[in-house]
Amino acid sequence: MTGSLARYAKNPAALLGLVLLLAVIAMALLAPILFPKDPLSLAGRPLQWPDLGGRFPLGTDNSGRDIAAQIFHGAQVSLLIGLVATTISIAIGIVVGALAGFYGGWIDDALMRVTEAFQTLPNFLLLLVLVAVFGSDITTVTVAIGLVSWPATARLTRAEFLTLRNREFVQACRVLGMGDLRIIFREILPNALPPVIVYASVVMAIAILLESALAFLSLSDPNIASWGNLIGAGRNVLRVQWYVSAIPGVAILLTVLAVSLVGQGLNDALNPRLRRNPKP
Amino acid sequence: MTILSLALRRLAASLPTLVIILAGLFLLLQLAPGDTVDALMAQMGGGDPALAEELRRFYGLDISALAQLGRYLLRLVQFDLGQSAIYGKPVAQVIAERLPVTLLLMGSSLSLAFAAGTALGILAARQLDRWPDTLISTLGLIFYATPSFWFGLMGIVLFSITLGWLPSGGFEEVGAGLTGLDRALDIAWHLVLPTVTLALIFLATYLRIMRASMLEVMSLDFVRTARAKGLAETGVVVRHALRNAMLPMVTLIGLQAGTMLGGSVVVESVFALPGLGRLAYESVVQRDLNTLLGIVFVSALLVIVINFLVDLLYGQLDPRIGAGR
Amino acid sequence: MSEPLLSIENLSVRLPSGADRSHALNDVSLTLSAGEILCVVGESGSGKSMLASTVMRLLPPGVTASSGRVLMGGTDLLTLSEPEMRRVRGARIGMIFQEPMTALNPLLRAGDQVGEMFAIHTDLDKAAIREKVLALFREVRLPDPEAALRAYPHELSGGQRQRVMIAMALALEPAVLIADEPTTALDVTTQARILALIEDIQKRRGMAVLFITHDFGVVAEIADRVAVMQHGLLVEEGPAEAVLNRPQAEYTKALIAAVPPLTPAERRPQGADAAPILRIENVSKTYRSGGLFATKRVTHAVKDVTLSLPQGTTLGVVGESGSGKSTLARCIIRLLDTDEGSIQLGDTDLAALSRSEMRREARRIQMVFQDPYASLNPRRRAGELVAQGPMVHGMGRAEALAKARDLFALVGLDPAAIDRFPHEFSGGQRQRIGLARALALEPEVLVADEPVSALDVSVQAQVLRLLDDLRDRLGLSMVFITHDLRVAAQICDRIAVMKDGVVVEEGITAEVFLAPKHDYTRALLAAVPGRDWSAKAAERARQPGRMATASPA
Secondary structure, three states, X not given: OHHHHHHHHOOHHHHHHHHHHHHHXXXXXXXXXXXOOOOOOOOOOOOOOOOOOOOOOOOEOOOOOEHHHHHXXXXXHHHHHHHHHHHHHHHHHHHXXXXXXXXXXXXXXXXXXXXXXXXXXXXXXXXXXXXXXXXXXXXXHHHXXXXXXXXXXXXXXXXXXXXHOOOHXXXXXXXXXXXXXXXXXXXXXXXXXXXXXXXXXXXXXXXHHHHHHXXXXXXXXXXXXXXXXXXXXXXXXXXXXXXXHHHHHHHHHHHHHHHHHHHHHHHXXXXXXXXXXXXO | OHHHHHHHHHHHHHHHHHHHHHHHHHHHHHOOOOOXXXXXXXXXXXXXXXXXXXXXXXXXXXXXHHHHHHHHHHHHHOOOOOEOOOOOOEHHHHHHHHHHXXXXXXXXXXXXXXXXXXXXHHHHHHOOOOHHHHHHHHHHHHHHHOOHHHXXXXXXXXXXXXXXXXXOOOOOOOOOOOOHHHHHHHHHHHXXXXXXXXXXXXXXXXXXXXXXXXXXXXXXXXHHXXXXXXXXXXXXXXXXXXXXXXHHHHXXXXXXXXXXXXXXXXXXXXXXXXXXXXXHHHXXXXXXXXXXXXXXXXXXXHHHHHHHHHHHHHHHHOOOOOOOO | OOOEEEEEEEEEEEOOOOOOOOEEEEEEEEEEEOOOEEEEEOOOOOXXXXXXXXXXXXXXXXXXXXXXXXXXXOEEHHHOOHHHHHHXXXXXXXXXXXXXXXXXXXXXXHHHHHHXXXXXXXXXXXXXXXXXXXXXXXXXXXXXXXXXXXXOHHHOOHHHHHHHHHHHHHOOOOOEEEEEOOOOOOOHHHHHHXXXXXXXXXXXXXXXXXXXXXXXXXXXXXXXXXXXXXXOEEEEEEEHHHHHHOOOOHHHHHHHHHOOOOOOOOOOXXXXXXXXXXXXXXXXXXXXXXXXXXXOEEEEEEEEEEEEEEOOXXXXXXOOOOOOHHHHHHHHOOOOOOOEEEEEEOOEEHHHOOHHHHHHHHHHEEEEOOOOOOOOOOOOOHHHHHHHHHHHOOOOHHHHHHHHHHHHHHOOOOHHHHHOOHHHOOHHHHHHHHHHHHHOOOOOEEEEEOOOOOOOHHHHHHHHHHHHHHHHHHOOEEEEEEOOHHHHHHHOOEEEEEEOOEEEEEEEHHHHHHOOOOHHHHHHHHHOOOHHHXXXXXXXXXXXHXXXXXXXX
């Protein structure tokens, strides 16, 4: 483990990702302090260009709302949605994948059929349907994103379990008379987890992007300062005041980039395959 | 022959998947507060309950959910997708009008992403840890992290508004009366920005997979054999590594077909393209459940067909398929 | 001796920083003359494979030859440019590798892969190349050369693939052939045929062969000269007859002493008539592949096997890959469910137990696994791994860990090491942990599935001695699965020979070895490399007085 930490610390891209991610987290935490007012309330004259020294360093949007305030509060929304949706998605994926991979047979067939159904359906289309049916408040949107993005995790976990379940150490546990659940969750899962944890960063990146796309189409929660909402609003004034759309886009880009870089750094640190020294 | 039968078998195995999707979605839609008729009535600015009752009978909404599902599945077998409440036309017809645009967009984006991803992936793997690798990998990460709609919008700002090089939206110049080659060129012109926008995210994925796959294959034993033969590095890459490294790329096409369709919803909205994705968006907003279900059905079919083609292609590339391995 | 074809002079190869030692090869000098087979022998980590890679200039990235020369025909290969070196590879030095499964490109036909040699180095047209390849395939005695041309690697057996590799290496009639453990991954009968082929071709063509191996049996079989390596150093070098029979270096002596002789060890007389503790009766196991839509394929892995294990003895089950011996072991331990038959442990029929009943009976029969790396959960401490069994069966944690300490001492490990993780142990030590884990439940029967086949020969001998010793001290009964007849001869009281899922012969070890009844058993015994040499070596070991005069040079 200390070896992994050291490898992570030596990786400049991973460190950059970590710094970016910490910056976004800091923005989310500072939002209520720096911008105590509701970020969606009228703050000044609409469509003021960014002025770093002025009252609105990032300008105002077409409804006269402070863009900087929306960016800071948007960090909260993106991180929260990303974290919760990822947790939901990874939890479902691990349970489905673990059961399918460990037991095989008809359990595997049935679970994989359902997984396939979810994968065959374009996930954004399914997200649209879910939001259309259950409404678009932030809780629904978050849960819906979690629900549409688990199949890849399930497949990954299943693949890990398929190879691990025939490893001799698992057979040894069965020979000792250990119960299935204990073998699945205490013996196999810890060994299957590293690639899943790395994949969680991909899920989180996708979750943040999905929410922003939904918000851009004004199908997400309109009462929340979401970066996607702001881009959607800025679309109407794209011709001249393009900064209204441009600024939140950069925020999304940097956040997703941070999450991806951290994920890749974790991958290199946990699976140092390419760096391993050749056998003498 | 074995490859074809194997692919056909996989095709047959996806039928239950299709039924699960349709049944699941149909029942899900029953949970929706309000139905098509409510939406219609709202559009008309309200109306009397008797009219609503009649409309419900007309759209077959007066019977139980399960019976509706049975009826729906039965009709699907005959490829009857029902009547679109909003467009007043058969859903199949509405979809058929929109499908070509989406197929064109997906096809061109996929080709671009696949070709560029493969080339850049190889280049990065061959230049591992040198500046071309760093540059390509960084660009890949940035493309991957960029929301496609934002990329589209910024493309419009730069290439349409500022530079005036490309049209900002639409499928073709309406009313220009172009025909033949001129029309094709016009459409291609309109599709440049949408194609690049949709392709960029997938380009990032393809190049990353190709790079990793290439590195992996280059470390395998048979590559060492090829070198021990006295084959030059280019020969090793082209004759031995490339085809092996392409296998995961081909798999990826199938896996990402669904995601690509999902991505086209957003891109079509940005560029006001009259495709399937935009239709899906409109029918969600207007609560046209028949159309939405039809789109889901057609999308699922499309993904299944793409996977069938991918299976065939994979079988062509890998002789082990069909040998039961 | 003629002018050497290849001479390696003071070669040192440096490993990248961070490796477990600084040099893979340290000041190694060797010569190879036309018409001779030079065997480079050593255990894992000796640098023997690195030597082959250095000559071919195919070292892994980061590894470099730091000093010395590799002379061939007056030129130092280490100083050639890459394009110049490419003209040497394949054309003047051919190479075959250990893993025939992975050394061929899975997507290209065998004929095309061999034909590529001519495409690279000659101007022959397609038809001519085809003829050449066909002739080569005949020379390496592929069963159906025409079909082999069109075959993909997965359609060929392991032995056939290695023949394709040999054909490829021979294509341009290189003066030197480097063979890097070419038979290690093969079954013993296949190995014998491939060794004979290599020797035959070498004689006919007068080629020089640099043969890398870890197996002294193979050395005795084909070597003209032997070089022994340890930790990157050349320990001893000389004519095969001298090194094999009168080793000078201590390390060589120890290595040769560790090679188990093929003659059965003299066993205690007891046991043969003891009551059986385990009776395997008419056990069958078939595998079915394919599902709902696929055509079904049925493999009879184990067919109607009946065996019995007398209390306090070791029953060896020997066979080549695919013989069903491992499947049988897994059926006995109920990792697999049998289709038919019974497995009587005392009065209990294990095959008839439900899953949960079997879990309770688990403590009576335990298993030791083959792979010292895969058989221990890398995320648990060694002590925990051993204590797990008793804890599953209700023992308290503290008591179980105390027991683990005792068991560590019993299997020859430091009891203080129970807090370490598996990766901190060597292969042999890991096998001891696996053994301690199995013994922790105080089983009546121990099933050992190839427990020493992944270990170096010196470690192998230690683990075998430990197993034998523990069986006596603890009164264990043991089923010992192995592909290695030498190992079987040392540890088994009775032996069952399996082929294609069937037991073809069963009997007391000495009788099976000295008077085999079944043709297959005879073939298996005849295929063991170096059997004559090791018989003589064993003879000498028994009569140490004659050792000095034993050799007419």
